Amino acid sequence: MTLFSLAWHSLGSRRKSVVLTFFSLLISISVLLSVEHLRLQAKESFNRTVSGVDIIVGAPSGQLNLLLYSVFRMGTPTNSIKYSSYQTLKNHSLVEWAVPISLGDSHHGFRVLGTSQEYFQYFKYADKKGLVFEQGQAFTGMFDTVIGSDVAKQLGYKLGDKIVIAHGIAATSFTHHDNAPFTITGILKPTGTPVDKTVHTSLAGIEAVHLSPRQLRNILEGNTKEEIAPRQVTAVMLGLKSRLATFKLQRDINNTNSDKLMAILPGVAMTELWQLMGTVENLLRVIGFLVLISSLFGLSTMLLASMDQRKGEIAVLRILGAGPRVIFSLVLLEALILVLLAIAAASGLISLTLYLSGDWLASHYGLFLSGHLFSTDIMLAMLVILGATIATAIVPAIEAYKSALHTVLSSKL
Amino acid sequence: MESTETNNAESQSTLAISLNNIEYKYKSKATSPDLTIPQWDLKRGQQVFLYGDSGSGKTTLLNLLAGVLTPSAGVIKIFDRAFSSLSARQRDKFRARHIGVVFQQFNLIPYLSVLKNIQLADYFASTKRKDIIDSAQALLSKLKMPASVLNKRASELSVGQQQRVAIARALINQPELLLVDEPTSALDASARDAFMKVLVETCAAANTTMVFVSHDMSLQDYFETSIAMPLLSQSSSSQEGLK
Numbered sequence A: 001m002t003l004f005s006l007a008w009h010s011l012g013s014r015r016k017s018v019v020l021t022f023f024s025l026l027i028s029i030s031v032l033l034s035v036e037h038l039r040l041q042a043k044e045s046f047n048r049t050v051s052g053v054d055i056i057v058g059a060p061s062g063q064l065n066l067l068l069y070s071v072f073r074m075g076t077p078t079n080s081i082k083y084s085s086y087q088t089l090k091n092h093s094l095v096e097w098a099v100p101i102s103l104g105d106s107h108h109g110f111r112v113l114g115t116s117q118e119y120f121q122y123f124k125y126a127d128k129k130g131l132v133f134e135q136g137q138a139f140t141g142m143f144d145t146v147i148g149s150d151v152a153k154q155l156g157y158k159l160g161d162k163i164v165i166a167h168g169i170a171a172t173s174f175t176h177h178d179n180a181p182f183t184i185t186g187i188l189k190p191t192g193t194p195v196d197k198t199v200h201t202s203l204a205g206i207e208a209v210h211l212s213p214r215q216l217r218n219i220l221e222g223n224t225k226e227e228i229a230p231r232q233v234t235a236v237m238l239g240l241k242s243r244l245a246t247f248k249l250q251r252d253i254n255n256t257n258s259d260k261l262m263a264i265l266p267g268v269a270m271t272e273l274w275q276l277m278g279t280v281e282n283l284l285r286v287i288g289f290l291v292l293i294s295s296l297f298g299l300s301t302m303l304l305a306s307m308d309q310r311k312g313e314i315a316v317l318r319i320l321g322a323g324p325r326v327i328f329s330l331v332l333l334e335a336l337i338l339v340l341l342a343i344a345a346a347s348g349l350i351s352l353t354l355y356l357s358g359d360w361l362a363s364h365y366g367l368f369l370s371g372h373l374f375s376t377d378i379m380l381a382m383l384v385i386l387g388a389t390i391a392t393a394i395v396p397a398i399e400a401y402k403s404a405l406h407t408v409l410s411s412k413l
Numbered sequence B: 001m002e003s004t005e006t007n008n009a010e011s012q013s014t015l016a017i018s019l020n021n022i023e024y025k026y027k028s029k030a031t032s033p034d035l036t037i038p039q040w041d042l043k044r045g046q047q048v049f050l051y052g053d054s055g056s057g058k059t060t061l062l063n064l065l066a067g068v069l070t071p072s073a074g075v076i077k078i079f080d081r082a083f084s085s086l087s088a089r090q091r092d093k094f095r096a097r098h099i100g101v102v103f104q105q106f107n108l109i110p111y112l113s114v115l116k117n118i119q120l121a122d123y124f125a126s127t128k129r130k131d132i133i134d135s136a137q138a139l140l141s142k143l144k145m146p147a148s149v150l151n152k153r154a155s156e157l158s159v160g161q162q163q164r165v166a167i168a169r170a171l172i173n174q175p176e177l178l179l180v181d182e183p184t185s186a187l188d189a190s191a192r193d194a195f196m197k198v199l200v201e202t203c204a205a206a207n208t209t210m211v212f213v214s215h216d217m218s219l220q221d222y223f224e225t226s227i228a229m230p231l232l233s234q235s236s237s238s239q240e241g242l243k
Ligand SMILES: Nc1ncnc2c1ncn2[C@@H]1O[C@H](COP(=O)(O)OP(=O)(O)OP(=O)(O)O)[C@@H](O)[C@H]1O
Pocket: A408, A411, B026, B027, B034, B052, B053, B054, B055, B056, B057, B058, B059, B060, B061, B215
């Protein structure tokens, strides 16, 4: 027999109110922990999406807009920039590498990205990690394609499979260009970024999808010798020779006359994104905390209400030599047991939900959430919950202490 | 008065209870105390029957002896240890280890099994005995209870059974002093007699000092010594209270 087992049985003896309190705690703790987890994970997931890119150039719109569609493949690009602008940038003296991207098409709901072979060499994510091929290699021909790991997994594609790319980005596009089949030449390793959900092709391939059926047939049958020259791209990612030149180059690009261009720094745009989300984030945290406090008050009320019926129980414990401090700890322990159980259950619930909804969140919101809940920040949040529990349970605990102090052993109850 | 004073030196080791000029007030501002006991000694191993009218202060006295209440004035010594020199915490520990208490009813925690109720006494005395189940079983069989009762919830027992379990629990730590307050008032006549028999026998066998409180005078026959509460609280010598 220990104090823990006593507290446990005591909770068990008041099963109905305890179970109700438990559910209220479970809900509030789940809310608080998932807000916290989503917040941290969203930040990490977004931050790891792109790395090593110094400047992104696109058609003028908002810098967030450009960031969202070029990096997160969210939303639709409003305008394009000239292909010649890409060539100019590529040959710029300050630029080490330039990777064009062309968006706007889809394959079974997965975004299609037209780009150059340099993409696989220079595009980095997380801590400057490069893209690695699980199988095959980068595309070489016009109708070759490299797919992300989720595309391969979800659609069951293998190397050498032929796929069709549709114009537009809806899962079911109206204009299926059935006569423009692409061959899978490479499958990338998982990255935990939107790359996993992307079908990569050459710029020429994208251009071909948009040709008239007759022109397309000509090309497929090898009637035309001429290369299809891309006329426009959605954005260009730049790596600079020296990062010191970043601001100068950004200014130069923004002042280009030959084309309407806008240059953004991914880090700066990302910060703006966080500032925008910061308010919402804090609001959610405050709401989560208020919900928690209210359920903790519920817990205290439950314990306090039980005090009357527990007078006899306390008297028995006093007879056996339990001091008022023991009674105090007993009540506190009951509160902590309930909250710890609720934390454990909430963690399980959230992990399960993340596991089940991970794919959906990734494809709809570009959020790659880890099901692994126990980061330092979450642990910290749990400690805060326990601290708040002690702070609120102190009221019934003191009540029990007083009752124990004034208990007179008496035959009349 | 004189005789007790001269005997004091040698009686040190043989006294279980020694009260000196005890006063107790439930409300510290009250003018007259709720209980006054000028002098009372009880030898080790003695079993006394304490009777008196309702409100004469019997339960209050037991609370003082158990160390739950502390006297407003005077000195209480239990086995030569002055309660007034102990902290509240030490008194609680002392009670856990050396004093068993049985009340009229509600002695057990209803939602715990009989065994757990008994183990609780062991837990608070921090004796951590390994043979606790065996001892509990032995005690229960002495009290004429089947071993199967150990795993029943206390609330499932009859009142008579509960009272016997209460005795088993009070005795599990082999206390030197057993304080009993009207344990039979909830029992019918036959259950009461059976209960009294096992109680007195078990205590005598263990040489446990016992203070047994009741206003049921018929129980007097189970004891060699009886004390009337009014005499105890008025007289200046314990001897006058003895029959
Ligand atoms: N908890 C309490 N608070 C205040 N006064 C009390 C309390 N308990 C007892 N008293 C008072 O102390 C006096 C002695 O009461 P006590 O309970 O000791 O009597 P008793 O002899 O045990 O009576 P009974 O035979 O009815 O059990 C009474 O006058 C009673 O009113």
